Amino acid sequence: MDILRDADIDPAPLAGKRVAIIGFGNQGRAQALNLHDSGVDVVVGLRESSASAAEVAGHGLTVARVEDAVASADLVMLLAPDEKLATIYREIAPHLRPGAALGFSHGLAVHFKLIDPRPDLDVILVAPKGPGTALRSLYAQGKGMVALWAVAQDASGSARAIALAYGRAIGCARAGLIASSFAEECEADLFNESAVVWGAVPEILTAGFETLVEAGVTPEVAFLECVGELKLIAELIEARGIAGMREAISNTAELGATLGGPRIVDDGVRQRMREVLAEIRAGQFAAELQKEEASGYQRLKAARAKARAHPLEAARKRLDP
Numbered sequence: 564m565d566i567l568r569d570a571d572i573d574p575a576p577l578a579g580k581r582v583a584i585i586g587f588g589n590q591g592r593a594q595a596l597n598l599h600d601s602g603v604d605v606v607v608g609l610r611e612s613s614a615s616a617a618e619v620a621g622h623g624l625t626v627a628r629v630e631d632a633v634a635s636a637d638l639v640m641l642l643a644p645d646e647k648l649a650t651i652y653r654e655i656a657p658h659l660r661p662g663a664a665l666g667f668s669h670g671l672a673v674h675f676k677l678i679d680p681r682p683d684l685d686v687i688l689v690a691p692k693g694p695g696t697a698l699r700s701l702y703a704q705g706k707g708m709v710a711l712w713a714v715a716q717d718a719s720g721s722a723r724a725i726a727l728a729y730g731r732a733i734g735c736a737r738a739g740l741i742a743s744s745f746a747e748e749c750e751a752d753l754f755n756e757s758a759v760v761w762g763a764v765p766e767i768l769t770a771g772f773e774t775l776v777e778a779g780v781t782p783e784v785a786f787l788e789c790v791g792e793l794k795l796i797a798e799l800i801e802a803r804g805i806a807g808m809r810e811a812i813s814n815t816a817e818l819g820a821t822l823g824g825p826r827i828v829d830d831g832v833r834q835r836m837r838e839v840l841a842e843i844r845a846g847q848f849a850a851e852l853q854k855e856e857a858s859g860y861q862r863l864k865a866a867r868a869k870a871r872a873h874p875l876e877a878a879r880k881r882l883d884p
């Protein structure tokens with residue numbers, strides 16, 4: 564596998580070029596600030612209704628209306644919510660310079676053809692593997708966050724060089740830029756969100772809490788056992804891998820994990836994971852995301868309200884000093 568770091572990458576493709584960052588949210592804020600600190604000419608494109616204009620200007624960044632930012636840029640990064648990108652692309656397409664580059668931090672909109680970019684554009688992906696807050700704080704510490712990169716359209720012949728220079732300028736090549744594709748990044752990312760870290764882990768923590776409380780265990784104790792220890796195991800796995808984590812814990816914990824873990828995550832779970840992946844690949848998730856936006860995010864609002872009302876939250880708050 565091809566992992567590139569700072570020394571492997573020429574920063575020149577962004578020299579004298581302007582990058583427009585559309586959106587100043589989780590990724591937009593971090594990427595704009597990192598680019599600026601790397602000496603890249605950045606303009607942040609915001610809607611007139613945006614509450615972020617003062618903050619952007621306060622950081623010494625140029626701020627402009629979305630279409631003006633786009634019209635002035637050589638590379639336009641679309642860093643707004645994925646379900647909004649098709650509409651945003653329709654609005655900015657007439658303002659994109661001939662031969663400009665269009666960039667994404669997630670492959671969904673291009674891979675599932677919510678956007679059909681003009682043939683004269685380079686289309687690139689630089690997807691940091693973590694939230695913008697961490698992307699920014701790592702950069703400020705002189706470190707970086709690993710990112711996947713890909714090219715979907717290479718009209719100029721320079722798309723690869725632009726993607727790599729961009730990944731370097733936002734600090735990701737300090738950790739490593741990994742060659743991928745829009746399809747791979749998108750499908751693996753959606754799979755993890757649906758079926759592993761963001762989808763299954765909170766469900767299993769909640770199910771464990773409910774099982775103990777139903778059996779008469781005090782909610783605070785159930786919370787400490789089933790939820791409170793997550794950070795400890797995450798840190799151990801990050802530092803030492805899953806094998807190293809097993810060696811670091813007590814024999815009691817290790818035997819419990821060895822006997823109990825495979826009973827919970829059995830072949831049925833693996834089969835349902837395959838089903839989730841197949842649905843993602845068939846475009847079902849992308850369609851659900853569009854439907855969710857059209858409904859005013861009804862399911863997301865209901866899920867947030869349900870999580871807030873769960874007894875696990877009351878136990879967490881009682882434990883909070």
Ligand SMILES: NC(=O)c1ccc[n+]([C@@H]2O[C@H](COP(=O)([O-])OP(=O)(O)OC[C@H]3O[C@@H](n4cnc5c(N)ncnc54)[C@H](OP(=O)(O)O)[C@@H]3O)[C@@H](O)[C@H]2O)c1
Pocket residue numbers: 585586587588589590591609610612613614615629641642643644645647650651667668669690691692693694695
């Ligand atoms: N969040 C992450 O940790 C993460 C990690 C890796 C990759 N990504 C990818 O990065 C991209 C951005 O995600 P995000 O989480 O950073 O988004 P986000 O925080 O939800 O983006 C919010 C920003 O988008 C702007 N925006 C929303 N609708 C807009 C519109 N119609 N026109 C112009 N601007 C609009 C908002 O402007 P206002 O100020 O006007 O509301 C705000 O500045 C996505 O492709 C996502 O998959 C995200």
